[in-house]
Amino acid sequence: MRKILIIEDEQMLANMYRDKLEREGLEVLTAATSEEGFQKAKAEKPDAILLDIILQNTNGLSFLWKKQDDPDIASIPVIAFSNFEDPKVKREALTLGACAYLLKTSHTPKDIVSQLKSCMLPENNPNENNPNN
Amino acid sequence: MPIAFSSTLLTITLTLTLLGIVSRGEHGRNRNLFLFAGVAILFWSFINYLSLQISPYQLYFVRLVLFFAVLLKWVFFLLVYSFAEGQLSLKKPIILFPSILALVAMIATQSPYVFRGLARIDGGIPTPVVGPLIGLFAAAIFSLFIFGGIKLIRELKKAQEVRKKQLMYLGIGYLIMFLLLIPTQFITVAIFQNTSFIQFGPLFTIPFLFLAAYAIFRYRLLDIKVIATEILTALLVAILFLNIFSPENLSQTIFNLFLFIGTATLGYFLVKAVRQEVRQREQLETLTQKLEVANVELKKLDAAKSEFISIASHQLRAPLTAIKGYASMLIEGSYGKISQKAIKVLSNVYDSNERLIKLVNDLLSLSRIESGKITVDLAPANIEQIIESTIGAIQIKAQQKNLQLLFEKPQKPLPQILVDEEKIRNVLINLIDNAIRYTATGSITLKAKQQENERVHIAVADTGDGMTQSEVKTLFQSFSRGTAGMKSWTEGAGLGLYIADQFVRLHNGKIWAESAGKGKGSTFHIELPLNQPQESPRMNT
Numbered sequence: 001m002r003k004i005l006i007i008e009d010e011q012m013l014a015n016m017y018r019d020k021l022e023r024e025g026l027e028v029l030t031a032a033t034s035e036e037g038f039q040k041a042k043a044e045k046p047d048a049i050l051l052d053i054i055l056q057n058t059n060g061l062s063f064l065w066k067k068q069d070d071p072d073i074a075s076i077p078v079i080a081f082s083n084f085e086d087p088k089v090k091r092e093a094l095t096l097g098a099c100a101y102l103l104k105t106s107h108t109p110k111d112i113v114s115q116l117k118s119c120m121l122p123e124n125n126p127n128e129n130n131p132n133n
Numbered sequence: 134m135p136i137a138f139s140s141t142l143l144t145i146t147l148t149l150t151l152l153g154i155v156s157r158g159e160h161g162r163n164r165n166l167f168l169f170a171g172v173a174i175l176f177w178s179f180i181n182y183l184s185l186q187i188s189p190y191q192l193y194f195v196r197l198v199l200f201f202a203v204l205l206k207w208v209f210f211l212l213v214y215s216f217a218e219g220q221l222s223l224k225k226p227i228i229l230f231p232s233i234l235a236l237v238a239m240i241a242t243q244s245p246y247v248f249r250g251l252a253r254i255d256g257g258i259p260t261p262v263v264g265p266l267i268g269l270f271a272a273a274i275f276s277l278f279i280f281g282g283i284k285l286i287r288e289l290k291k292a293q294e295v296r297k298k299q300l301m302y303l304g305i306g307y308l309i310m311f312l313l314l315i316p317t318q319f320i321t322v323a324i325f326q327n328t329s330f331i332q333f334g335p336l337f338t339i340p341f342l343f344l345a346a347y348a349i350f351r352y353r354l355l356d357i358k359v360i361a362t363e364i365l366t367a368l369l370v371a372i373l374f375l376n377i378f379s380p381e382n383l384s385q386t387i388f389n390l391f392l393f394i395g396t397a398t399l400g401y402f403l404v405k406a407v408r409q410e411v412r413q414r415e416q417l418e419t420l421t422q423k424l425e426v427a428n429v430e431l432k433k434l435d436a437a438k439s440e441f442i443s444i445a446s447h448q449l450r451a452p453l454t455a456i457k458g459y460a461s462m463l464i465e466g467s468y469g470k471i472s473q474k475a476i477k478v479l480s481n482v483y484d485s486n487e488r489l490i491k492l493v494n495d496l497l498s499l500s501r502i503e504s505g506k507i508t509v510d511l512a513p514a515n516i517e518q519i520i521e522s523t524i525g526a527i528q529i530k531a532q533q534k535n536l537q538l539l540f541e542k543p544q545k546p547l548p549q550i551l552v553d554e555e556k557i558r559n560v561l562i563n564l565i566d567n568a569i570r571y572t573a574t575g576s577i578t579l580k581a582k583q584q585e586n587e588r589v590h591i592a593v594a595d596t597g598d599g600m601t602q603s604e605v606k607t608l609f610q611s612f613s614r615g616t617a618g619m620k621s622w623t624e625g626a627g628l629g630l631y632i633a634d635q636f637v638r639l640h641n642g643k644i645w646a647e648s649a650g651k652g653k654g655s656t657f658h659i660e661l662p663l664n665q666p667q668e669s670p671r672m673n674t
Contacts, residue, residue, distance in 0.1 A: 010451055016458045023467050054447075083450035085497065087510055104454040105490045108461035 003027045004116065005046040007037035007063065009055050013104070017050060020109035021116075034058040038066055041073045048120045050112065051098070053082035053089060061089065064096035077119040081112065141182040143371060144335040147364065148174045151339075151346050162215050163349050170208040170342065177201035178335040185332055187259065192251050195261050199242035202318065202334065203273050207235040209307070209341060210277040216303065216349055217288040227284075231276045238273035241266045260326045267323055274319065278311050299348040306344030313337035362407045366400035373397075435504065442500040449493050456486045495628040498559075502635045509553040509639045511665060516547050516589055519554060520579055523561040531569050537576035538565070547583055551665045556636040560644070563629040564593040564657045571655070572597030587663045588642075594656040600648040608646050609634040641665060 004021050008014040009032045018028045029044055031037035034055050041049060049067075053060035060080055067073050080098040082089075083105060090101040099119035102112065152171040180201060184194035214228055215221040223229055241247050246266035251259035285304045292300050314337050317330035347360060373393040377386060460483040462468060464476055471479075501507040520540055531538035561579075568577040575596030584590050600608070609630050637644040642661040648654065 012455050013451070013458070016455060016462070020458075020462060020467060083447050083454060087508060091510070105450045105457060105493070109458045109467075110461060110465060 001027045003046040004048050005029045006050045007031045008052040024113050034063040048116050049078040051078050051080050054084045140332050140336050141178045144178040147339050151342050166212045173205045174335050196242050200239050203235050203239045206277045210281040213281040217284050231280050234273045238270050241269050260328050263323050302344045302348035306341035310341035359408050359411050363404050370397045439500045439504040453490050498632045511551040513549040514552050514554045523558050527565050540579045543582045560633040560636050563633045568595035588660045591659040596654045599651050599653040605646050
């Protein structure tokens, strides 16, 4: 079973995405902070990560920086998603290897599952997965 | 004694002119001291003139001259302290000691101990004979000068910028006055018994009065032009006035009189015109300063507003995401099968939520546009693909209203052009969404073609309500909607087209609308350049 790590500090949203992903037959791990997410990513080696950008204390970009520098998990695809719409942050997230940067309100959980699946495919080309939010 | 008369008249004229200028200044202690000093000079000038005329009261006038001489130096001394310290406390020893000395000296001048009497040396002009207390008079004058001077030097060392300049003007005037007064009014009289310079005494205080007036009252207002014009005019008029009394014949007198009247009249209008010009400039300056302050405040408010909208919109999006997510999952059957009725209700929830999401997105875009923070991320893109995917995303909405949403592809494929795909998609969604909203039956047709003027043209035509010409004109303004929209719907805030217009402008493009009239449908047009200029201030390529 493919494993997805959700790093999201809004408990209600984390539960919602967990529900959807589990119904799609995926195993779900959750973390509320960047640090907790990093530890779980190192320990569990998920197949993909759903990463919120605005987190308590730190932001998702710092997670991407750390992940990029860690060879153990550097190759795990990440979908960044946020309600924070800033072109600079988006560009930085994509530069740091995020497969896509999605605006939460523009995508249903179903859209996110489909994005996750396409990111997890080996033939995935990040340039074709840029969001249309 | 014509020189004494001229000198006195000149002093009185200049003093009155300066008093006139200062009396227009702000009320306060400095102004009162200044006015008092001016009045003292007037008295001094007048009595000084009388003291030089041979009469039985000449000695009394000479003593009064000395009285006013000390009084005036004391007022100048107080003026210096008042300006330097911003307040005036007579309890301070540094002010109290010279003040007591000045008071005692003033009283002493009226006694026979400063000037005992008048003596005619070689039958010439009566000259005062000094008494034993002349030293007291000298001590008072010198101590006032020295203490005032020390204060000015100390303040000058501490001061900066405008205040330093004010103190410098004050100091220069102070120094000139004493350099002129002490040798001519004291040393020559007390030591050499020479009174020929006495007649100029009051005149020698004018440099201080002039520079002090300029420094204290008008420096910031920069109307030295008015002061100079007033003084020059007054001088000219005074000279011409004197001229009337020294005629060679009647016709010369009449000529001089007319010359005086003509010059005085012209001078009056000249001063009035200069004063008006300066006042206008001052008003403009004050207005500019107020505007600058208001502008800073407005910028702060604007930044606060943008920040508020940004934070509020971000916070609003979290619950909207949850509503969207859960409603869509319920409709999809993620939580079990539900009835068609429930699906319809949930679809309404979903649609309403989408409207809220759009409103928040529009508010955020508006906030970015108005704060100048919006940029375009240009990348090569295929316009046909953007149109097709946009139609795909919004097709369901058209179908719900049984409207046809079509794309008539160009015969010749369009080249890739540099655009911010998200923004162009946003523009198209806005236009198609509007067309669906205001079309009850029929179709919405999109067309795209390359024009000869190196531009790509996109048209969104509907068979809907149509618009009047006045509605077309205001369509792209913020918070404006056509009246058809007002009647049929209330959901839009009129932001969409304004934002679309701004986004197209950021691409150096053009957006406009056409309608043949009510009930005849509308067509919205977009033109985008095939090539973007190399340098554009708000573009990231």
